[in-house]
Amino acid sequence: METKNSFSARLLFTSNLAIFTIGLGFAVRAAIADDLRVKIFNVIDAAQSATMVGQALGMTFLGFAFTLLIGSSLVDILGSKRILIFSALSNLLGSLLVLWASIRPVDASSYTIVLIGLMLTGLGWGGVEGAVNPLVVSIDPENKIKRLNILHAWWPAGIVFGGLFSIAVKTFGLPWQTNLVVLCLPAFAIIMLVRGQVFPVTERVAQGVSYADMCRELYRRPQFLIFLCCMWLTTSSELAPGQWVDLTLSHTVGMSGIFILIYVSTLMFVMRHFAGPIAHRLSSIGLLWVSSLLAAIGLFALSRANSPVTAVLAATIWGAGVCFMWPTMLAVVSERFVRGGALAMGLMGFTGGMAIQFLLPALGKIFDDAKNLAAGGADKLATLSAEQSTQVIQIASRESFQAIALVPLILLPIFAAIWLHDRSQNKKMAAQSALSS
Template sequence: MTNTEINRKRLYYVGNLSIFMIGLGFAVRANIAPNLQADIYDQIDLANSAAMVGEALGITFTGFALTLLFGSALVDLVGMKRMLLLSALGYIAGALGLLAATVMPVGPTVEMVVLASLLLTGLGWGAVEAASNPMVAALFPEEKTHRLNILHAWWPAGIVVGGLLGVAISAVGIPWEINMFVLLIPAVVLAWMVASSQFPETERVAAGVSYGDMFAELLKRPLFWVFWACMFLTAAAELAPGQWVNIALSNIVGMQGILLLVYVSALMFVMRHFAGPIVERISSVGLMFVSCLAAGIGLYLLSLANTPALAFAAATVWGIGVCYMWPTMLGIVGERFPRGGAMAMGLMGFAGGMSIQFVLPRMGGIFDAAKAEAAGGADQLATLSPEAMEAAVRYASVESFQSVAWIPLLLLPVFGVIWLYDRQRGGDGAESIHGQGDTH
């Protein structure tokens, strides 16, 4: 079946729903992180519980990265349909596993069940990215960055819905475990839509580019690996603070941090629909330069915010900064290395996922060390009064956010040099899959 014979509109809905589902999962994990820490990890090791919950959240990104690494290389063989069915099943199994963990006695077994369940959702997340990104690139080859930004607008939409549902669940006193049921509904709907749809070939396959040519394209192009390395840092600036926000910011500003995540996500949902006009004016790499500058400033301001009003102001700057990062990095690779196919996009997602696997536990470790420092030593934590513990946790929250504020600023010279080089050449570096050369 050729790409012109498939139902582009239906498949775009499938892609949007798949991205919505993984955004929903991101919000659910942020919602339940404090509950997992209090109900499980504090009982196991109070002094290191933040690092433990960071590791648990981080394993989701490990699953995500591994599926992207191998799934992107195999999506041409197994098909987008099977890959998206795998994603739906991963979320269903992961949600059911977390539900089972909540009724088990606290101990090493329940800790392993939590890790396995979060790993499954990560595998499902990676399968979504491995299939949906090359699908959209194949459906809309002439406007990849714009369409990928719109597709990934449904990520923050899922965060908004999941975050608000989590706040509502907490506000009315419903058990927090109900959050897991939030994941099941879109996963089941996605499985049905995928099973009843026809999918296109990837752009690489449709153009007749072989597997050997795909790998050769990536190996012989050093600039691809520059962008790949940049993805480690852009993902750390966007996703790690977002996953940590409910633990940290709740302690800094005295409100549910998930509300800030919901606000930023709503901002991102709107802004990503306007990526096309922005890219036309300043190019994809120019957009990344501006984004990194705003993200670094926003993260530092978030660590200083001590009232809800200041937190929302700082979150606005951070949100504007990180808004376009993930889809624009994918768009840059899709435009500049089209012969790299799904593998090129998958390697970018792998870099992003592995970045978070390292950064989240690091943020947790910084949090624990700062909390112990404020308490006068880890052995003093259990003796602190509620007021003293609150002050120690607030100090630790500030330290953990400041630890990542410098990350996006490291990329300013990299994107700045590439942006300037592109402008001197009179183009944006985009290429045709049938041959190299500027297409604009």
């Protein structure tokens, strides 16, 4: 007979693999971004190709946000198992569509096919987040920050694997589309793993909180809106640069930007296993304040980096900063709005996804505007020499990356105010407890 511990271990393994899969997808999209720009979008419209990349990658986050919103609202009805199967099928179909767009003759419809394909991979990504976050919380509700950070350590693990695989593809001269094929394998594995497994009810259901009470928990407490705004900014500090590094830093620091992504992801995988003790010393909000400070310093340094050494040093600071942001934001909301259940975490993820859906096309436009200005006009792009074209892309890369560096600075006064308020409340509670005793 299966024990409770082995039952939980199987579910945690399945959850870790699902998070690994979406991290792998993140790396694959970062690795093929420039290939999409050069091989497909340049053929359609060279002057707006980076904007098209931003819009295409943004569709991934739109799909992610949409499914996470719907999935978190319905996870108690549909069940985590069905949502995970849907996610695997979406990742599989989306990857195959982008692959098809890359091997057929390029025309105006190629752009639409890529958009649909990437949106489907986004739907799969959102489904995973919507299913496994409340699942892990329901397995160990007393250690949310620890469990969610360890779970999301497998996100950078997937990025590392995907990044190394993309390097191997280039090293051995394989078609860049090979990156898309590898995404299909874990999708099959997840479908096989969830078969026969029994999933527990969510924390909200276990506590007997009704669906109406879950909704009331959020709209009656305006503090939740503050955390939604913070999620918009923390996600922009972490995920937008992660999707943009290969396309931009590859042209400015003398090494492939995918190496930066691999290095930072390895750092994140290790550090997320220590989130519990760090948060215990600083408090969860204190951890987020320090993270925002390091992220701001690291992003600014990355935008100024001009060599592999300076890029690695800057990436270390940025990686240490953004490492804990996503899982800690989810855990903080789950702790403060317990009755909000899966919907609270789902809305946080939805907000984060929508932030990147807006930000990536904006970065693409900044890139294209800087590129066209440096070239002396969009009509001059085709007449540039190879050396001149390289210089133009370097200028555009640097300017588009600098735009992200200001985002985490906005978080510092917000988290500082919450941190100070929490400490004040804790002191009052301690004083009242001392008087009553």
